[in-house]
Amino acid sequence: MSISSKNIYYTSNSMQTKYPDNTRSSFVNQIDEQEFHYINKQNVRVGLKEITFENRYNTFITEYGTPSMIIVQDNYTLPPNPHYERIHPGPESPDIDIKSGFDYYVLSDCQPPYGLGKEDTPQSFTDVKISGFFPTMIEGSQYTIRFMVHNIYFHDSPLESNRELIDYLNYVFHNIEYDIPNTQSQKSRQELFKMDREKRTLFDVDEDGYTTFWDKRYLGLHIHLSSDVCSVLGLTNHILEEDHSENLQGLLATNFRMFNLQDSQVFTRDTNVQHILNMNWIGKQKYFRISQNSSVEDSVNNKAISTLKINLDKGKPILLGLRTNLTKPDIFKNCVYDTQLEFINVKDMSNGIQVFEVQHPTLYDTTIEKISNAKFEFIDIDTGRRPNFSLGTPTFIHFHVNDNKKMSSKFNLFLDSSDKLSQEYFTTNTPSDFCIKLPERLEFNSKWEVALKNIFIGNDLYNIFSASCWFYIKMEVEGTSDSSRPKKIHLSDGMYNTTKELCDYIQSLFDREGYKLKISFKNKSNRIKILCEEKKPRWGYMRYNVILSPMLANILGFDRSNKSEFVIPCHFRKSHVATYTPNVQLLIPRNFMILCDIVSESVFGSKSIKILKLLSSNFNGEREMINFDFHQEEFVDIAIKEFTSIRIQIVDTTGDLIKCGGRYPTRCQIQFMKSL
Numbered sequence: 001m002s003i004s005s006k007n008i009y010y011t012s013n014s015m016q017t018k019y020p021d022n023t024r025s026s027f028v029n030q031i032d033e034q035e036f037h038y039i040n041k042q043n044v045r046v047g048l049k050e051i052t053f054e055n056r057y058n059t060f061i062t063e064y065g066t067p068s069m070i071i072v073q074d075n076y077t078l079p080p081n082p083h084y085e086r087i088h089p090g091p092e093s094p095d096i097d098i099k100s101g102f103d104y105y106v107l108s109d110c111q112p113p114y115g116l117g118k119e120d121t122p123q124s125f126t127d128v129k130i131s132g133f134f135p136t137m138i139e140g141s142q143y144t145i146r147f148m149v150h151n152i153y154f155h156d157s158p159l160e161s162n163r164e165l166i167d168y169l170n171y172v173f174h175n176i177e178y179d180i181p182n183t184q185s186q187k188s189r190q191e192l193f194k195m196d197r198e199k200r201t202l203f204d205v206d207e208d209g210y211t212t213f214w215d216k217r218y219l220g221l222h223i224h225l226s227s228d229v230c231s232v233l234g235l236t237n238h239i240l241e242e243d244h245s246e247n248l249q250g251l252l253a254t255n256f257r258m259f260n261l262q263d264s265q266v267f268t269r270d271t272n273v274q275h276i277l278n279m280n281w282i283g284k285q286k287y288f289r290i291s292q293n294s295s296v297e298d299s300v301n302n303k304a305i306s307t308l309k310i311n312l313d314k315g316k317p318i319l320l321g322l323r324t325n326l327t328k329p330d331i332f333k334n335c336v337y338d339t340q341l342e343f344i345n346v347k348d349m350s351n352g353i354q355v356f357e358v359q360h361p362t363l364y365d366t367t368i369e370k371i372s373n374a375k376f377e378f379i380d381i382d383t384g385r386r387p388n389f390s391l392g393t394p395t396f397i398h399f400h401v402n403d404n405k406k407m408s409s410k411f412n413l414f415l416d417s418s419d420k421l422s423q424e425y426f427t428t429n430t431p432s433d434f435c436i437k438l439p440e441r442l443e444f445n446s447k448w449e450v451a452l453k454n455i456f457i458g459n460d461l462y463n464i465f466s467a468s469c470w471f472y473i474k475m476e477v478e479g480t481s482d483s484s485r486p487k488k489i490h491l492s493d494g495m496y497n498t499t500k501e502l503c504d505y506i507q508s509l510f511d512r513e514g515y516k517l518k519i520s521f522k523n524k525s526n527r528i529k530i531l532c533e534e535k536k537p538r539w540g541y542m543r544y545n546v547i548l549s550p551m552l553a554n555i556l557g558f559d560r561s562n563k564s565e566f567v568i569p570c571h572f573r574k575s576h577v578a579t580y581t582p583n584v585q586l587l588i589p590r591n592f593m594i595l596c597d598i599v600s601e602s603v604f605g606s607k608s609i610k611i612l613k614l615l616s617s618n619f620n621g622e623r624e625m626i627n628f629d630f631h632q633e634e635f636v637d638i639a640i641k642e643f644t645s646i647r648i649q650i651v652d653t654t655g656d657l658i659k660c661g662g663r664y665p666t667r668c669q670i671q672f673m674k675s676l
Contacts, residue, residue, distance in 0.1 A: 004038045005402035007049075010374055013394035024053065024395045025378040025386040033372045040403035041368055046326055047361035047400045048341050053378075054392035055349045057316050058156040059165065059232065061388045064098050066282045067128070067151040068229050070248070071176070072255050074220040075146040078181035080131055082107065084115025093272040098126045098153040103177055106276065107131045108268035117177065125172045126153040129179070130276055132252065132267035136259040145259065149248065150176055151276075154229075158390040162310045165232070166205045173202040178221075192219060203233070209309035211235060215290045215302035222255050224287040228315070234308030240288035249277040251287060315388065318347045318625065319381040319456060319667060322397070326374060327364040330412040333381075334421040335439035340379060340414065343669060345456055346387075347624040353393060359629045361400065362410060362453075362671065371401060381416075381667065409674045412453065413438075415648060418665035425645075431458060431666040432650045432657045441644045446674060449635035452594055452613040453671045457626040457650065458664030463588045464502070465659070466490040468551040471506075473515055475534075476543040489513060491552070495661050497621070499582045502555075503528065517546065521582070528556050528578045532570035544570040557582040589652045591616050594668075597647040600639040609655075612636060612648075612670070625664060635673060646670075 012027040019028045036044075062068055082105050088094045093114050096104050101122025105115040108131045128151040135144050152172060159165040174197050180190050196219060204212040211233045216223055224243060225235065245251045252267060268274055281287075290304050321340035329337035341364075344356050376397055380387050417434040426435040472486040489509055496502040499521045510517045516533040534544050546568040553559040553566035557578035568576045593604070596612040604611060615628055650658050650666065 004040065005400065006036065006039065008371065008399045008401060010376060010397040010399070011394050012376075012396075023386075024389045024392060026376070027395070028373070028375050031372045031374075033368050036368050036371065036401070039368065039401065043403040043405055044366050044368055044371070045363040045402055045404060045406070046366050046371065047363045048322070048358050048397070049361055049400050050358065050396075050398040051322065051342070051344070051356040052396040052398075053354060053356075054352060054389075054395075055346055055354045056158055056351050056390045056392050058388045058390045059159040059312060059315065060154045060156070060228065061315060062098060062153045062156075063282055064096065064153075065279045066226065066285045068125075068154040068226050069150075069152040069172070070224040070226075070251065070287060071150040071152065072222040072224070072252065073148040073150060073178055074222070075148060075181060076220075077144055077146060078183065078186070079110055079133075079146055080107065080129075080148050080179045081182045082110070082115055082117070082129075082179055083177055084117035085119050086116040087112045088114035088116065096128055098128070099155060100126055101155070102126060104128045106270070106273050108270045108273050109133060113270060114272075123175055124155045124157070124168070125175075126155070127151070127176060128153070128276070130268075130273050132273065132277075134256070134259075134267055145256065147252075147256075148179060149252065150178075151248075152176070156388065156390065159312060162205045162209055162312070165310060165312065166201075166203045166211070169203045170201045189220070205310060209234070211306040211310060213240075213290065213304045213306075215294075215299040215304075217292075217296045217299040217302075222289060224251065224289045227284070227286040227288065230288050232311060232314045234306035234310055235288065235304065236307050237288060239304050239307060241291045243287045243289070245287075247278055247280045252277070313347075316347060317380040317382065317387050318345070318664060320344045320346050320387060321379045321381055323377040323379050324375060326366045326370050326399075328411075330414065331439060332414045333416050333419050335437060337439070338414075343381065343414075343454060343456070343667065345625045345627040348622075348627075360633055362412075363402075363404070364410075365406065371399075411672050413646070413670050413672070414667070415646065415670065416665055416667050417648075422645075430657075431660055431662055431664070433648075434666070435645050435647045437645050438643070441642055443642050444638055444674075445641070448638045448672055448674045450596070450599060450612070450638055451633045451635040451671050451673070452630070453633070453669040454627065454629050455594065455613075455615070455666070455668035456664075457592070457666050458660055458662070459620075459623050459626050460495050460661035460663045461588050462493050462495050462659040462661075463584055463586070464491050464494050464496055464555075465587060466493050468549060468587070469555070470549045471552060472547050473513075474543075474545045474547060486547075487513075493659055496584055499528070499584050502582075502584055522577075525577070526581045528558075528582050529575055530568060530570075531575045533574070534570070546570060546576075551587065555583055555586050585619050585621070588619050589658055590619065591653045592658065593651050593653065593655075595649040595651060596670075598638055598640045598643055600637040602636070607655075610639070633671065638672075 010029045012022055012024050014029060016022060060068055084105050093106050094104060094116055102119055103117035107113050130149050133144050133146045135142060159168060178193060180186050202214055213235060243251050243254055245254055290302060294302050321343050323340045327339050329339045332338035342358060378387055415436045417429055417431045419436055422435060422437045423429050425437045469491040470488045472488045474486050503519050503521050506519050518531040521528050530546060532544060548558060548566045550562040550564060554562055557580040559566040560580060592615040593611050594613045595610055597610060599610050599612055601608040602611045617626055652658055
């Protein structure tokens with residue numbers, strides 16, 4: 001009997017009328033079952049062959065309750081003058097849509113209490129304005145402080161450049177309606193706002209990508225940025241003041257602490273306003289502002305400059321998984337089951353259309369009913385949520401269907417070194433050595449095999465190792481004798497991204513030890529130079545030698561032999577230029593062994609080790625991850641018949657665990673197979 005087969009292309013833009021919620025990251029397709037009339041329904045199997053999608057994401061992710069920016073507008077003793085267009089009679093507040101581009105007013109002590117503004121001219125952000133007040137004593141007199149809080153929600157959009165990002169943020173700031181009270185005493189303040197809109201900005205960026213954030217307290221505005229926005233702008237808590245509150249009520253209490261507020265201070269009599277004030281921030285969101293140490297009068301020139309460059313890829317996922325209803329669930333993270341078939345390293349993909357080809361598709365048992373009502377969902381492995389895809393071309397998923405008689409039984413395990421539940425049991429887990437707790441004891445009563453299906457390793461591997469990278473100074477001066485052995489200075493294990501970064505670190509060691517040496521990297525010649533500034537004695541001789549370890553001499557470009565220590569004789573000439581170009585990538589591992597405690601032993605060299613897979617890869621410093629997909633599945637016998645955990649170790653060819661910065665966890669998928 002011949003095998004019947006069919007190719008199926010599922011698309012995210014089909015059946016929009018029936019499934020209006022279909023998006024590029026999550027969609028449903030329905031196919032008439034009669035399309036598969038010649039397929040044997042008893043042996044239906046599918047294999048994923050290809051995924052085509054646009055790798056483009058929105059810069060900011062906004063959810064109701066965690067605005068992108070919070071601006072506390074101090075109105076002092078006056079109520080706001082709302083400019084809304086539509087009145088919502090109480091007691092119910094308007095439904096708030098943070099993607100509408102409108103201004104929502106939820107006001108305390110005002111009539112009418114609710115409104116909707118800028119309805120005819122929606123903008124690229126949404127402002128949810130709430131008002132509050134509190135009595136206080138100022139110099140012995142009773143006052144009521146009134147304020148407006150602008151909860152600014154940025155709209156979804158991919159911002160492609162530093163300048164486009166800064167222009168968007170300034171656009172938001174300049175188009176907020178601050179609703180200044182319309183009284184004669186506020187005319188000067190209105191003129192101040194007008195001047196600021198016309199001549200000043202909130203943010204700027206230099207040619208190198210560093211952000212400037214301007215203080216606006218002289219306008220009566222206290223501006224708080226979310227931690228997500230700060231991370232994109234390169235603003236850290238070293239230069240900004242963090243608010244440790246869990247909700248808007250706490251942030252306001254901190255903002256007005258100069259008035260000695262009590263914990264029981266009430267900002268409103270409106271239950272809808274209080275609901276927003278008490279809503280806790282979602283997730284780990286925090287808010288930051290410029291330090292308030294300087295006076296309000298000085299704030300016109302006060303600013304914060306980022307310590308990191310703008311990072312428009314900050315919110316971009318690292319790995320995406322494809323979840324579907326076509327298969328049975330496999331063991332996933334944190335002892336749960338999931339139906340994620342394949343995993344894609346999108347961090348290192350360029351923007352635009354991407355075609356992900358499955359190197360060796362696995363066939364999964366399924367049914368005609370599932371194929372005819374297929375569901376797909378991309379999942380960000382780190383957050384467990386759908387990726388924040390921007391508008392783009394449709395997603396296409398190519399499957400192969402056949403009724404080939406099943407010759408084996410298979411299932412997958414997804415292993416993640418950052419698995420939270422496993423870390424509770426195995427507290428010493430690292431990206432190169434980790435144990436994964438399984439949701440149940442696995443038992444294998446017949447012959448089973450296991451293969452590594454794919455693996456993703458963070459590309460922050462160490463390139464300097466203390467054991468092989470060291471130097472010492474040997475100095476001899478006429479008339480003195482010193483029989484002590486020179487002190488070896490070992491470089492610390494670490495990842496040094498550039499030659500200059502390594503030179504700067506070595507220079508810090510010279511300075512720490514009091515050596516009068518200068519090391520520098522010359523871009524034009526692409527060589528390292530060491531300069532000796534030690535003064536020779538007026539009489540007699542002095543021998544001043546810098547001795548480098550063989551490996552360090554090779555890395556710095558002074559030697560290529562690696563046979564013995566390299567001596568730089570500084571007593572003959574004050575400066576010494578390396579012969580070769582430096583190679584800071586020399587010690588980065590290129591070969592990896594993936595060890596697994598459940599597999600049978602293999603012979604490697606002269607030793608027997610439990611090796612799951614031997615991997616090799618050329619170093620590419622531009623990539624965030626090292627990932628491997630295999631054209632051929634290499635199965636290894638399982639040596640342990642029962643187990644509740646699996647241990648993975650990643651070692652180099654010497655058997656030592658690889659060392660890395662730990663910026664990214666290690667993720668891999670292994671497949672178990674039993675021949676039938």
